[in-house]
Amino acid sequence: MRQVVMHAPRDVRVEERPEPTIVEPTDAIIRLTATCICGSDLWPYRGADEVQDAVMGHEYVGVVEEVGSEVRDVKVGDFVVGSFWASDNTCEICRAGYQAYCVNRVPMGMLGTQAERARIPLADGTLVATPGMPDADLLPSFMAASDVLGTGWFAAVAAEAGPGKTVAVVGDGAVGLLAVLAAKELGAERIIAFSRHADRQALAREFGATDIVEERGDEGVARIKEMTGGLGAHSVVEAVGTQESMMQAIHSTRPGGHAGFVGVSHDVAIPGGELFMAGVHLHGGPAPVRRFLPDLVQRIWDREIDPGKVFDLTLPLGDAAEGYRAMDQREAIKVLLTV
């Protein structure tokens, strides 16, 4: 089958690789309908993370082709969405809603889902089937549910976005934009998106942003304070992962407020004294997307939300290299690869 391999930074190729097979009796094999490129895939692409001959991709939707002998709930022929961490969904950590830390978790990025087929470990705990075969126009939204929507949703939940709250979102990538959508769905009163790009600002407003702030860093914080009677936002989402964005998020949050961070931290160090004086709640990490998937799949099936709009470039799998280039150059917010 064809699979995306990153040989080195900026060297992405689509190659013939062996078909996946059932390894554990809890595995399933899916034929991918679509996959996509994640903002986090850009870290190795740009040389910020080491990479050598690595299979790529951890987001996926597709149709189940084969299941292992111990798979009970997932059926051959199901259209399924899964998270970027395979999880048993039964351990104590999963039951507490932290499937990204399942004691038996498997990172899907190690298996690589930018491919024609993929092995999904712990299929029953990982996959969520749609109520039926979805219409083609719903595919991008189900694709988004696999990571960026689930991650943005978790960030908004971690930031305790909700009725009566002012929510600020640092980061206008797909995750940040979908955190705006999540905050809106969760009932937030006011949603402030930090963004300097007209197209992303427009999408943020479409998803529910009430205000746009173009300033960054300390100036961005000052604007948020100005807009909130000097107090700061109740809830702030951090969806970038840099020192500046993390401190911008912490300082934009009022004392006693909540900052949810999902940007993969790179060279971030939070000064203890500043965090102590800020008095905020801080929670984040790899999103336990599986916690939210049944709800998100239903909302998409019912056409209540349209998160698929974050995909502004669709390419065939064979053109993956072009997709990486376009995201790296910020020509595309997020690239969907059809299989």
Place this chain on the structure above:
Amino acid sequence: MRQVVMHAPRDVRVEERPEPTIVEPTDAIIRLTATCICGSDLWPYRGADEVQDAVMGHEYVGVVEEVGSEVRDVKVGDFVVGSFWASDNTCEICRAGYQAYCVNRVPMGMLGTQAERARIPLADGTLVATPGMPDADLLPSFMAASDVLGTGWFAAVAAEAGPGKTVAVVGDGAVGLLAVLAAKELGAERIIAFSRHADRQALAREFGATDIVEERGDEGVARIKEMTGGLGAHSVVEAVGTQESMMQAIHSTRPGGHAGFVGVSHDVAIPGGELFMAGVHLHGGPAPVRRFLPDLVQRIWDREIDPGKVFDLTLPLGDAAEGYRAMDQREAIKVLLTV
């Protein structure tokens, strides 16, 4: 009146200073019954914070002698306890339970309560009166409520200690020991105290600790993991303020669990990547003691709790220098000064 002044590190003197007077119409003047020395007073004593001719102390219980023209609730003759931040208790931040960040807050340490009398700004929002004049044996417990009990309580609440939870406490000073007591009162199932000192271990057990761990740092974390099926504690309190103690607390917490930190951070930098991968909730800072004071005062009045046991040395105000020396040398957990 007599007041404690720190002229330089390790140079503590009791001197004659002017009596405080009503400055704002919301002020009260109290005659102190007792005051005490805080673990945080040791930072300047040891030269870790700059200090020059500073009045000291931010903990206090006493009798109201005079009130300003706008004070409505607090009456002359009341026996009162207050927090180390004066707060109006009416602003949006106070109403959310974060009185330590009141928009009109005044740090009591700037006024100095290691003295015979003190001016209390924002008296109605700051002070809580006991139901009547307390018996002498209750004084140490009311004294504890002013900071160390309230701070330990906040840490346990920030760590979401409660029924069914395993709680670990990093730090066996007065705050850590009272976080043990708070976790017990909040219904925690298992309470693990980190401590290497026999006397503190004994007090931790008396306050409700079910287990003692003597290891620190990575070894301490390994012990907690061992005791919790490899997962980590649900709730962890950090009550020291060093890099080691902060990382010990974060890594002792299970994914999705809660770490509450109240140790005043000194040269702490939390690596973003480690926090991201830990997946914990982190919340802390100067405790909003005022949020808990009415409840804590009632529990002490009703003799349900006896937090005053953390005071293992009582001296007259005139011997404050000896009190600082004893705490610095860890000969005393906490020193009460009678006025």
